[in-house]
Amino acid sequence: xxxxxxxxxxxxxxxxxxxxxxxxxxxxxxxxxxxxxxxxxxxxxxxxxxxxxxxxxxxxxxxxxxxxxxxxxxxxxxxxxxxxxxxxxxxxxxxxxxxxxxxxxxxxxxxxxxxxxxxxxxxxxxxxxxxxxxxxxxxxxxxxxxxxxxxxxxxxxxxxxxxxxxxxxxxxxxxxxxxxxxxxxxxxxxxxxxxxxxxxxxxxxxxxxxxxxxxxxxx
Numbered sequence: 001x002x003x004x005x006x007x008x009x010x011x012x013x014x015x016x017x018x019x020x021x022x023x024x025x026x027x028x029x030x031x032x033x034x035x036x037x038x039x040x041x042x043x044x045x046x047x048x049x050x051x052x053x054x055x056x057x058x059x060x061x062x063x064x065x066x067x068x069x070x071x072x073x074x075x076x077x078x079x080x081x082x083x084x085x086x087x088x089x090x091x092x093x094x095x096x097x098x099x100x101x102x103x104x105x106x107x108x109x110x111x112x113x114x115x116x117x118x119x120x121x122x123x124x125x126x127x128x129x130x131x132x133x134x135x136x137x138x139x140x141x142x143x144x145x146x147x148x149x150x151x152x153x154x155x156x157x158x159x160x161x162x163x164x165x166x167x168x169x170x171x172x173x174x175x176x177x178x179x180x181x182x183x184x185x186x187x188x189x190x191x192x193x194x195x196x197x198x199x200x201x202x203x204x205x206x207x208x209x210x211x212x213x214x215x216x217x218x219x
Contacts, residue, residue: 049206050182050203051184051199051200051202051203052171052173052182052183052184052199052200052203053182053183053184054181054182055162055172055180055181055182055183056181057160057161057162058161058162058179058180058181059153059157059161059162059166059179059180060157060158060161060178060179060180061074061174061178061179061180062074062158062178063153063154063157063158063161063162064144064151064152064153064154064166065144065145065151065152065153065154066142066143066144066145067127067142067143067144067145068127068142068143069141069142069143070139070140070141070142071140071142074142078120078140079120079122080176081176082118082119082120082176083118083119083120083173083174083175083176083204083207083208084119084120084121084122084173084174085105085108085109085119085120085121085122085171085172085173085174085200085204086121086122086124086171086172086173086174086180087101087102087105087121087122087123087124087171088124088144088151088166088168088169088170088171088172089123089124089125089126089168089169090126090146090149090168090169091125091126092125092126092128092129092130092131093125093130093131093132093136094123094132094136094139097186097188098123099136100187100188100189100190100193101171101186101187102121102123102139103193104187104193104196104197104200105121105171105200106121107193107197108197108200108201109121111197111201112201112204112205112208115204115205115208118208118212119204119208122140122141122142123139123140123141123142124141124142124143124144124151124168125141125142125143125144126143126144126145126146126168127143127144127145127146130143146168147165149167149168149169150165150166150167150168151165151166151167151168152165153165153166166180167183169186170183170184170185170186171183171184171185171186171200172184173200173203173204175207182203184196184199184200
């Protein structure tokens with residue numbers, strides 16, 4: 001048989017698989033995003049129920065321009081499949097404000113009691129060489145590309161997600177599917193920690209109770 005007579009099934013299969021993935025994303029991810037907006041936006045209860053700022057449209061964790069991390073690949077890490085708070089700082093070290101907010105997340109997570117294993121937190125620094133010393137040398141961190149105080153997003157992000165750069169120097173809530181959908185301001189002193197911790201815990205507790213899509217087989 002002449003090579004020209006061989007049907008190009010490979011290209012057809014690739015196109016078919018791609019359409020299948022897009023369809024699955026639409027079926028499983030879109031309703032979750034809609035539920036966040038409906039619930040936290042107060043569409044059914046009158047007034048917003050969120051303590052943080054809802055991101056609409058959300059970013060996706062895979063669209064962030066990653067540079068390096070202390071834990072390897074996100075998909076194979078302890079963060080995959082969990083709710084995560086991202087402490088995003090346009091810095092290459094953990095200064096005083098970073099440390100205050102890191103301990104805020106640490107204590108807030110511990111306060112989740114039975115849900116503690118479903119939630120994690122991560123430090124995101126800029127692309128400069130990290131300067132983490134002493135006890136901070138063991139902190140889990142990732143480096144992402146930042147420009148003028150904003151996290152760079154891939155030039156061709158997935159359909160339906162935020163294409164704009166993500167502001168640094170904030171805390172973000174990420175769901176187990178990788179949707180970055182809620183933003184919180186940083187605290188500047190320990191005196192602000194109790195109230196901010198209450199707000200963070202209130203939002204994540206709501207999604208865990210009503211919209212939980214985290215792994216069910218927690219270690």
